[in-house]
Amino acid sequence: MAISKDGAVENARKDLANRLKIDPGDVKESSVEDSDFPDLSLGAAEDGEMSGQMITPGWRIRLEAQGKTFEYRADKNQVRLYKFKGKNYRI
Amino acid sequence: MNRNNIFIHLALALVLILVAAFAGQLNRMRKQWKTQVRIVPTEGKKQAAEATVIGDAWIPRRPEVLVKFKSGVSRSAIEALMRRFNDRIEDRIEHAPGWESIDDLDNADAETTVAEYSKLPEVEYVEPNFEIELSEVNEGNPLTPVLPHDPQFNEQWALANSGQRGGTQGADISATLAWATTTGDDDIVVAVLDSGVDYTHEDLATNMWMRPSGMAPYEDTELGTFDDVHGFNAIDNVSDPMDDNGHGTHCAGIIGAEGENNLGIAGVNWNVRIMPLKFMNAGGFGTTKDAIEAINYVIDRKKAGVNVRVISASWGSTMKSRALEDVIRKAYENDILFVAAAGNASVNNDRSPHYPSSYNVPNVVSVAALDRNDQLARFSNYGLKSVAVAAPGVDILSTWLGNQYEEKSGTSMATPVVAGVAALILAQNPRMPVDELRSRILGAVDPLPVLKGKTVSGGRINAAKALGD
Numbered sequence: 001m002a003i004s005k006d007g008a009v010e011n012a013r014k015d016l017a018n019r020l021k022i023d024p025g026d027v028k029e030s031s032v033e034d035s036d037f038p039d040l041s042l043g044a045a046e047d048g049e050m051s052g053q054m055i056t057p058g059w060r061i062r063l064e065a066q067g068k069t070f071e072y073r074a075d076k077n078q079v080r081l082y083k084f085k086g087k088n089y090r091i
Numbered sequence: 092m093n094r095n096n097i098f099i100h101l102a103l104a105l106v107l108i109l110v111a112a113f114a115g116q117l118n119r120m121r122k123q124w125k126t127q128v129r130i131v132p133t134e135g136k137k138q139a140a141e142a143t144v145i146g147d148a149w150i151p152r153r154p155e156v157l158v159k160f161k162s163g164v165s166r167s168a169i170e171a172l173m174r175r176f177n178d179r180i181e182d183r184i185e186h187a188p189g190w191e192s193i194d195d196l197d198n199a200d201a202e203t204t205v206a207e208y209s210k211l212p213e214v215e216y217v218e219p220n221f222e223i224e225l226s227e228v229n230e231g232n233p234l235t236p237v238l239p240h241d242p243q244f245n246e247q248w249a250l251a252n253s254g255q256r257g258g259t260q261g262a263d264i265s266a267t268l269a270w271a272t273t274t275g276d277d278d279i280v281v282a283v284l285d286s287g288v289d290y291t292h293e294d295l296a297t298n299m300w301m302r303p304s305g306m307a308p309y310e311d312t313e314l315g316t317f318d319d320v321h322g323f324n325a326i327d328n329v330s331d332p333m334d335d336n337g338h339g340t341h342c343a344g345i346i347g348a349e350g351e352n353n354l355g356i357a358g359v360n361w362n363v364r365i366m367p368l369k370f371m372n373a374g375g376f377g378t379t380k381d382a383i384e385a386i387n388y389v390i391d392r393k394k395a396g397v398n399v400r401v402i403s404a405s406w407g408s409t410m411k412s413r414a415l416e417d418v419i420r421k422a423y424e425n426d427i428l429f430v431a432a433a434g435n436a437s438v439n440n441d442r443s444p445h446y447p448s449s450y451n452v453p454n455v456v457s458v459a460a461l462d463r464n465d466q467l468a469r470f471s472n473y474g475l476k477s478v479a480v481a482a483p484g485v486d487i488l489s490t491w492l493g494n495q496y497e498e499k500s501g502t503s504m505a506t507p508v509v510a511g512v513a514a515l516i517l518a519q520n521p522r523m524p525v526d527e528l529r530s531r532i533l534g535a536v537d538p539l540p541v542l543k544g545k546t547v548s549g550g551r552i553n554a555a556k557a558l559g560d
Contacts, residue, residue, distance in 0.1 A: 038435035038470055039501070040338060040375025045408045051376035052286065052338040052406050053432035054501035055470060077336075077374040 005032065005059050008074035012061050015081065015091045016070055030062040030069060042073040044080040044088040158191050158208055159215045159268075161537065162252075162261035162465055168213060176207065215261070215537070236267035237274070239350045239357040243496060247356055248463045249345075249483030249508060256486075258463030262551075264482065264508060265537075266359060269515055269554035274350055275360030276518035280399040281346050281510055282389045284382065285339030285406065287332040287369030290321050292340060292490050294348045294355040300364040306395060309388060322367035323388040325381035332367035336375045337492045339367065341499050342405050344490030345507035346514065355496050356488055359511025359554065360518070366392070366399055371406065379412045386418045390425050400517050400525075403510035404431040405503035407445050416450045423454035426525045430510040432502035433459045433472040440474035449477050454525050456513075456532060459546055460484025460505040465539050471502055473545040479533055481542055482508035482552045512554045519558055531557055 003011070009032055017024040037043045037058055041051035058075030071082040081089040160169055169191070173179055177196045195204045208214050238244070238251070245255065250266035252258050280300050290299040302308070302320050309317040314328055322332035334340045343365050350361025368385040371377035386402065393399050402422060419429050429452070434445035440457070448457035457478045460468040462485040467473060471484065484505030491497040509532065516531055517523060523531070535557035536550025543549050 039406075040336070040371070041408075043436075045376070045410075048379050048410060048412075049376050050371070050379060050382055050406045050408050052336070052371060052501075053435050053503040053506075054338055054341075054375070054405070054499050055435060056375075 002076040003074060003079065005074075008059055008072070008079050009061055011079045011091065012063060012072035012074065012081075015072075015079070016063050016065055019081075019084070020065055022065060026065060028064040030064045031060075032062075033060045034058075035060040035073075037073060037075070041088075041090075042075060042078070042080050042082075044073050044082045044090075046088050046090055158193050159261065159265075160191065160213055161215045162259050164213045172211070172213065178204075215265075235271050237270040238267055239270075239361065240353055241348075241350060241355055241357045242353065243356050243488060246488045246498075249487055250357065250359070252463060256463070259465055262461070262463060262465040262483075264359070264512065264551070265553045265555035268560055269512075269558050270350075270361070272555075272558045272560055273515055273518045275347065275358075275362040275515060276521075277362045277364050278398055278521065279360075279401075279514045279517045280364040280366050280397055281360075281401045281403060281514050282366040282368055282399050283339055283343045283346065283507070284368045284370065284385050284389075284402050284404050285334075285342055286336035286371040286373075286375055286377075287324065287334035287339050288322070288343040288365060288367035289334045289337075289340040289490070289492050290332070290367055292344075292492075293494050294352070294490050294496075295340070295343055295365065297349045297352070298347045298358070298360075298363050298365055300366040300397075303397075306397075309391060311384070311387075314384070319388070319392075322369070323385055324369040325384040325388070326369060326372060326377065332369040334367070334369070334492060335373040336371065337497070338371070338375050338405070338499075338503065339369070340491055341487075341489045341497065342403060342503060342507040343367070344496075345487060345504060346403060346511040348490055355490065359508060360514050363511075363514050363518075366397075377406075379410075379415050382406075383414055383418045386415075386422055389427065390418075390422055393425050393427060398521075399427065400528075401428045401430060401510050401513045403507045404429060404447060405501070405506040407432055407434055407448055409434075409443065409445055411444070411446050415447055416452060419447055419450055419455065420452045423452055423525060427454060428456065428510075428513050428525050428528055429454045430456045430458060430506050430513065432506045433457045433474070433478045435460075435470040435501055435503075436472055437470055438472050440472050440477040444477065445472055449474075454529065456480065456509060456529055458482055458484075458502055458505045458509050459542075460500070460502045461539075461551055462486075465541065465551065467541055467545060468500065468502075470500070471505075473542075475544050475547065478546045479529075480509060480536060480548045480550065480552050481505065481539070481546055484508070509552055512552055512557050515554055516557050 039051045061072040252263035254260040309319040317330035347360040347363035348358035350357035370381035431448035459481040460471040482505040487504040538550040
């Protein structure tokens with residue numbers, strides 16, 4: 001089932017709260033922008049992952065918590081956390 | 092010298108002057124006649140051309156030539172050349188972007204004019220004007236552009252760029268000229284290693300590979316037996332390579348959407364066999380391990396007698412895998428070309444490698460992407476040492492899930508263009524070894540200033556040159 005922009009933001013908010021072990025209400029939405037990503041893993045491939053090299057439209061979601069900004073990338077198929085402590089995660 | 096001799100010499104000189112003057116007048120009269128003959132309405136010309144058909148032979152009626160100027164040669168530069176050679180542009184050829192019909196006003200024969208133009212740096216191709224109707228296929232005339240009737244062909248700028256949608260005329264792979272030599276061969280199998288292929292798509296179904304009825308199902312010593320009727324699926328071991336993303340179907344259409352079928356688009360090959368391999372999921376990503384399994388499948392089928400000579404790999408990452416490199420080398424040892432996307436991070440692969448395109452294995456052809464104006468795509472990776480060639484990869488129309496067509500961009504789209512050209516070469520030269528095939532591709536480019544220092548070949552792939560046209 002295709003993921004909507006609002007659904008992607010909600011998934012990202014829950015994921016970040018879970019990772020930081022905080023209440024989802026303490027995660028602030030900083031910005032949500034339409035963006036073209038370089039490939040089908042949205043430029044956020046996990047280790048050992050290969051992806052189609054096709055420009056992919058999606059959303060760049062920036063969330064704030066504990067005084068830091070975190071970037072999520074999403075499209076209709078997936079939500080990914082970009083460079084969280086140096087690593088990418090597909091959620 | 093006596094007085095009589097002087098009179099004899101004067102008389103001889105007078106005769107020579109009169110002969111020269113008469114010859115000059117004859118020449119002027121001939122030019123006038125020729126010019127009058129050439130000023131005929133388009134409809135009249137078409138009728139005259141049709142009248143030149145004798146049996147299956149096409150007879151050249153006029154000492155004209157057809158010239159394709161290189162992309163970027165301006166109208167004013169072409170007009171200056173016309174003045175220099177005392178020629179004129181008789182016609183721009185409808186449906187054949189970049190081609191001009193040239194009329195030699197000195198009445199030189201076509202061969203002389205062809206020789207004259209072929210030396211010019213501004214000229215890509217020149218040939219005598221054998222009058223045929225350009226919209227028809229005529230395999231007997233190898234150097235005449237061939238146009239398919241697929242209804243969306245005019246959107247396929249990569250194959251025939253007429254300057255549509257702000258593009259540059261001639262900034263294409265010269266597919267229409269290549270098709271005069273071959274439109275492909277269904278004996279050539281190209282493996283599309285991707286998210287699978289929608290093998291039921293109406294513009295692909297005819298060109299899909301199926302396991303021959305006499306060939307045993309694929310057996311993997313660890314994974315078991317696969318009923319690989321339509322290809323191979325490395326993800327779920329069910330072996331249905333149906334695409335659930337669209338990426339693989341798009342790449343397959345670029346290589347081999349059926350041509351001249353009055354549907355959608357034409358592939359670089361009108362006839363070919365596409366072997367679908369699925370290792371990427373519905374999201375368009377997959378694991379190195381599954382990619383390796385799929386390549387092993389290709390090698391196994393090759394050994395079993397399938398004429399699979401090309402793997403098209405429109406994927407990658409920045410992570411190096413020795414195991415993946417080894418299996419690509421194994422494909423090389425089995426005479427299989429591996430065409431791979433250079434990547435979309437706008438970086439220099441010589442410094443920041445992208446795999447598998449950056450593996451230093453002799454069968455790997457790394458492909459960068461160009462836009463419709465012969466510019467390196469803003470997203471495309473490049474590399475003087477590690478990226479072999481460039482091909483069109485922006486706003487590429489091709490097949491999509493559900494009998495649809497979509498425009499997509501990426502080195503993913505440039506890669507199957509080159510894989511398709513490799514298949515055309517093999518259609519013409521079925522036994523060409525992989526080393527020679529790779530060399531042929533790298534040597535068959537139109538040099539572009541923007542690619543100087545950016546790729547090994549420094550040019551855009553040219554299908555017609557690759558076929559030796």
